Amino acid sequence: MSTTTSRRTDRSPASGSAGGFGTTTRRRFIAGSAAGAAAGVVAMPLVAPGSAAAAPYNGNTLVSMFLRGGCDGLALFPPVGHPAYYDARPTVAVPEGAALALGGPGAHPDFAWHPAAVRLGGLYNSGRVAVVPSAGSPDHSRSHFDCQDGIDAGVPDNRHSVHDGWLGRFLSSTSSEDHPLRAFSAGTGLAPSMRGYGGIAAPSLDQLGLISWGPDPEWALEMIAAGYTPERAGGDLAMWSGVTLGALDELAPVVAAGTALPDGWPTSSVGRLFYTLARLLEEGLPVQAATLDVGGWDHHDEMGSPTNPNHRTHRQVTMLDEAIGAFMDRMDSAGMGGKVTLVTMTEFGRRVAENDSGGADHGYGSPMIVVGGGAVPGVHGEYPGIAPADLDNGDLAVTVDQRAVLSELLAKRLGASNLAGVFPGFDTGAAGHVGVAT
Amino acid sequence: MGSVTTVENRSSEPVEDRSSPDPGSREHTAGESRPPSRSRRDLLRFGSLAGAGAVAVACAPAAPGTTPTVPAGGGGSGGPDAWSSATGMHIARRLTWGATPGLAAHISQMGLQPWLEEQLNPAALDDSHLAPMLATWQKPNQSAAQIKASGEDWKVAQEMAAHETIRRSYSRRQLHELVSDFWFDHFNVDVNHSAARPHLPGYDRDVIRAHAFGRFADLLPAVATHPAxxxxxxxxxxxxDHGRTPNENFAREVLELHTVGSSGGYEEDDISAVAHLLSGWSVTDYVSGFTFRASWxxxxxxxxxxxxxxSPGSLTGEAAGRAFLNHIAHHPATARRICHKLAVRLIGDHIGSGDAVVNRAVGAYQSSGTSITEVIRTLVLSGEFADSAGAKVRRPASLLTQLIRALDIAWQTPSNPDSFLWRNWNALAQLGNANHAWPAPNGYPDANGFWLSVGSLVSRWNMPVWLVYNSVDGMPYDAAATQSWAPNRKWGEWLDALATRIAGEPWPPELRASILSQYGVTDQTVFRSWDHHYAKPIITVLLQTPGFQRS
Known part of the structure; x- marks a missing residue:
């Protein structure tokens, strides 16, 4: 092969800027690799040509976190001001004295944080967190898989009508400038919400570099590139190998700078995922949308004491809280704390009444938490109450559709203007904006 | 396909839309053909454009007729009688844990149907050579009590994984290994669940493997009464009892995941009812087996x-639960769901639940009293199977054993068993496919798209380096020994022997030419004294070619 070109020698140092798609190197890469179209993926307008490329990259990042398993909002963000909470949860409720009160610009007497949510509580009190305690989807099935699929698809009431995800549709429809690292799933597979767009997935920086072997690593890459033709590999593998080789180019300096967790960084799996994302962002790679899954919320039993660090829910909240805290610290240090916005969602909350195993079964309404850039501090959305008469079939009712929150974040943080295409069948206009972000 | 109709702007770059996996249109649409001298940049460009549709991450299986292993013409896109065109290589790739040219030739010679019958009767296949290989690790043979008593129950995951890599690599009962893996996914139990973990070897051994070729109506209650x-x-x-609310978790998954599926015809209130029906299905203690606690x-x-x-009629207690399980094992929705999932595993994820081959399998399931082997026969002996060469992207676990088998690495008792244990585990953990470690009860996904990502491809390309370069304790590989395959000690014959004996198909021509150029040799160059050093990189390049990624 005569194409062992100047792939690496023409690289300029990674830009430290988070804004804009382009160092010279990247523009050259894009022009050279995709004939003026776009690297990685050329997206297609979904709604109508012309309305699509309306969201040039503005330097902001939206991190969509899915708390898989059904996060118990009544433990994470307990309604301590509602006496019915303590009636329904005689053994596992968070005592008001132990919960972390809501202060700062979003001070609110009716809610508090789980005692383990120290970092979230601190961020909240400094005015950087918005919480919607009774969000959810129209899917009442209480099935993990149906509910997750519907939310990831962005069409929870008709999930089989589409084969892609809400972020995938947003990304595909806003392609005025494109880049192989525009969409990143921190994890071993592409998040289902990103389906439909050729995003990049990896759990760790180690998996973003080819092992150096043999006498000529450049030649090894050329051989892979030459081997993965669509005729031999099939269209899907050929496409992914192209995206992968392009991304390896971009990622080489990040990987070369070291992949080990720094001292003191949370070593949980979610902590590691956040570190991978933090490194990409602080190196200036233009990740516009990222996803990150946090499993382990399906607490049917043995939630344990809210104040015992060795008990189940406490450990789980600690894991989430430490990882978010470390990530936001890192973003702040890089001067990016105002550009990166996290949002959490889960497939359903837990039943209001605890069960006889010291846990809670599948419920309905659940919290969404928005952290970081643009978050409007406070508790948002009408709270339905948790007295028996207020419940929806034994569960916290849903007063805010998750798609309303996500629509607002896409519009306000990423400049999206095609929400009807992102959430087909959902009236983003009539639903209004919840007010979680600016 | 709803809102993903991305018709605009695609005029010059056809892309297959994954959302309409119509086998009839599964011809090569993934991109225009290019001259063989394509450059790296061209490839990147192609990659971009194929992704373009992205709404359709292009998902075309390797195009029939364009890869060497695909039967020309095939047997048409269906019909029970069109299976005979399946090639030995296709069968070996799809129905075992790794094809080898020798196995492909053996199957071709024997014929698909006799080979399938042999595989469906695993007890008649001698696997006694495995015993000394497996003897290094004992937990997979032990009871939960023994495992708990060892104080090392956390090692269960790694020891089971070691046994599985060995069996998948060296067992003659390949289809049984493959189908057992399918059932474990279907009835997934996460090895990271601490109470379930000591029971996992018994579950895999006495439930999953024991019933993998049995009747679904026997497998289901065996699962439902196992402590794991x-x-x-x-x-x-x-x-x-006493007005307590039973835990609904198991009842829900029995219906949604194990049998009829979420659209199988039950309602939310039915979950609570079935949770009551199954109340009292419990265990004696943490290390013992099933017991029915009538008082609960x-x-x-x-x-x-x-x-x-x-409806239970006059039945109550354990008998009522068992009668219900037997009923839903035979339910038409269960039949279709199980047959469709098996079709996806054995044929590909382009098969829809209403496809003709699934209809035929449902008929076999129902007329045979839920016989799993009857379903497998129907699915494999089909035109759809014959036509599906290359349709599946290997899951990482399958790639690992495909590489081990292609290299024909002989097992050698490791000098440091823990070294093998951890390297084997980490190889798959890094790819998100560690044995029995999927964190939800629905099991590892069986969809091509799930297993393709940048991180996944990088690790897939790194995996051969791990085997070829890093001499694994237990699976040492001597790349230079392949020079003996060239009796005239010439480069050309050696390269061709590598391709023939490892990959079972010729080198892509431009790769072969690039290798000769890279090492400054021609076909006729006789081995120089230092050329054995080049065996590792060249074999690594071969193992990184796409043929190993598909089955």
């Missing part, structure tokens, strides 16, 4: 109710 599942889905502690049982709303066409 009872702990995993919180059933062991579920009680309905209360039929509650199940009494007098009809769920999925079944």
């Amino acid at each position: 599942m009872l702990h995993y889905l919180d059933q062991a502690s579920s009680r309905a 049982h209360d039929m509650g709303p199940m009494a007098g109710r009809t769920v999925l066409g079944w």
Whole structure:
């Protein structure tokens, strides 16, 4: 092969800027690799040509976190001001004295944080967190898989009508400038919400570099590139190998700078995922949308004491809280704390009444938490109450559709203007904006 | 396909839309053909454009007729009688844990149907050579009590994984290994669940493997009475006596995942009823097996109710639960769901649940009293199977054993067993496919798209380096020994022997030419004294070619 070109020698140092798609190197890469179209993926307008490329990259990042398993909002963000909470949860409720009160610009007497949510509580009190305690989807099935699929698809009431995800549709429809690292799933597979767009997935920086072997690593890459033709590999593998080789180019300096967790960084799996994302962002790679899954919320039993660090829910909240805290610290240090916005969602909350195993079964309404850039501090959305008469079939009712929150974040943080295409069948206009972000 | 109709702007770059996996249109649409001298940049460009549709991450299987292993013409896109065109290589790739040219030739010579019958009777296949290989690790053979007593129950995951890599690599009972893996996914129990973990070897051994080729109606209650599942889905502690609310976790997954599926015809209230029906299905203690605790049982709303066409009548207690399980094992929705999932595993994820081959399998399931082997026969002996060469992207676990088998690495008792244990585990953990470690009860996905990502491809390309370069304790590989395959000691014959004996198909021509150029040799160059050093990089390049990624 005569194409062992100047792939690496023409690289300029990674830009430290988070804004804009382009160092010279990247523009050259894009022009050279995709004939003026776009690297990685050329997206297609979904709604109508012309309305699509309306969201040039503005330097902001939206991190969509899915708390898989059904996060118990009544433990994470307990309604301590509602006496019915303590009636329904005689053994596992968070005592008001132990919960972390809501202060700062979003001070609110009716809610508090789980005692383990120290970092979230601190961020909240400094005015950087918005919480919607009774969000959810129209899917009442209480099935993990149906509910997750519907939310990831962005069409929870008709999930089989589409084969892609809400972020995938947003990304595909806003392609005025494109880049192989525009969409990143921190994890071993592409998040289902990103389906439909050729995003990049990896759990760790180690998996973003080819092992150096043999006498000529450049030649090894050329051989892979030459081997993965669509005729031999099939269209899907050929496409992914192209995206992968392009991304390896971009990622080489990040990987070369070291992949080990720094001292003191949370070593949980979610902590590691956040570190991978933090490194990409602080190196200036233009990740516009990222996803990150946090499993382990399906607490049917043995939630344990809210104040015992060795008990189940406490450990789980600690894991989430430490990882978010470390990530936001890192973003702040890089001067990016105002550009990166996290949002959490889960497939359903837990039943209001605890069960006889010291846990809670599948419920309905659940919290969404928005952290970081643009978050409007406070508790948002009408709270339905948790007295028996207020419940929806034994569960916290849903007063805010998750798609309303996500629509607002896409519009306000990423400049999206095609929400009807992102959430087909959902009236983003009539639903209004919840007010979680600016 | 709803809103993903991305018709605009695609005029010059056809892309297959994954959302319409119509086998009839599964011809090569993934991109225009290019001259063989394509450059790296061209490839990147192609990659971009194929992704373009992205709404359709292009998902075309390797195009029939364009890869060497695909039968020309095939047997048409269906029909039970069109299976005979399946090639030995296709069968070996799809129905074993790794094809080798020798196995492909053996199957071709023997014929698909006789080979399938042999595989469906695993007890008649001698696997005694495995015993000394497996003897290094004992936990997979032990009881939960023994494992708990060892104080090392956390090692269960790694030891089971070591046994599985060995069996998948060296067993003659390949299809049984493959189908056992399918059933484990279907009835997944996460090895990271601490109460379930000591029971996992017994579950895999006495339930999954024992019934993998049996009747679904026997497999289901065996699962439902095993402590691994009872702990995993919180059933062991579920009680309905004295007005208690039973835990619904197991009841829900029995319906949604194990049998009829979420659209199988039950309602939310039925979940609570079935949770009552199964209340009292528990365990004696943390290391023992199933027991029915009558004092925890209360039929509650199940009494007098009809769920999925079944009502308890006068039955209560364990007998009522067993009767219900037997009923839903035979339910038409279960038949279709199980047959479709098996079709996806054995043929590909382009098969829809209403496809003709699934219809035929449902017929076999129902007329045989839920016989799993009858379903497998129907699916494999089909035109759809014959036509599906290359349709599946290997899951990482399957890639690992495909590479081991292609290299024909002989097992050698490791000098440091823990070294093999961890390297084997980490190889798959890094790819998100560690044995029995999927964190939800629905099991590892069986969809091509799930297993393709940048991180996944990088690790897939790194995996051969791990085997070829890093001499694994237990699976040492001597790349230079392949020079003996070239009796005239010439480069050309050696390269061709590598391709023939490892990959079972010729080198892509431009790769072969590039290798000769890279090492400054021609076909006729006789081995120089230092050329054995080049065996490792060249074999690594071969193992990184796409043929190893598909089955």
